Amino acid sequence: MPKAPAGTLYRGREGMWSWVAHRITGVLIFFFLFAHVLDTALVRVSPSSYDTVIATYKSPIVNLMEVGLVAAVLFHALNGIRIVLIDFWGSGPRFQRQMLYTELVVWVILVVPGTYYMIKHTIETLFGSAS
């Protein structure tokens, strides 16, 4: 096996895996956007048809999928900022790995409270602590 050249951004390790995750989250978000524009278009049909489809968004299982969507979008956004910095900031390529770990820390810091607020109502409905 030939050894991978040193200093490669996109082969192996953090550079490659962040690229893979960026691609997977991107495709996922694209397909959600397609569905989301179609369901929102129901506001042009009637209030009740729109409220019916939005009711599925409020159900516990879809609510959990929304947490996944928000987590995916947040990763894609933060990693996109990292890509812009790699391309336009002079020292970007040198610090790409540090930027990825910073990005992951920020991601966790934002996803944890975000998840709490997003599933609060679902937890309360399922386990009946309030309202």
Next chain:
Amino acid sequence: MATTIDGAPAPVIEAPRSPRRRPTSSKARTNFELYAWLFMRVSGILLVFLVLGHLFIMNILDGGVQRIGFGFVAGRWASPFWRTWDLLMLVLAELHGTNGLRTVINDYAERPQTRFYLKMLLYVSTSLVVTLGALVIFTFDPNIS
């Protein structure tokens, strides 16, 4: 004629050749891929604010998704600010995603026919989403029943 120190003739450097013509395509070279690359960065930065703001308002703020309904949308779209926000977000996100999927198709679909049909499918879905989405934003009627 130039010689080296020991008197031997210097290696010949040939005259630069005339520019190589592109073998198959007669189409003029464009900078399309450069502009596509730049668009991904510029739209991406704008989308960080537009999309994360949208997700925060819709899913987290003030009860999140549980408070959304027709009346909520009507209240927001009464303001030109939010209609502009949503229209800009729709167009930028759809074009950003389309170019992303175009790259993915170019990377993984190897047969020319497969590439062609996948991209046509992609572009048809893009025009559908942008047209329908813009139409809904522009023609929204809060008094519809």
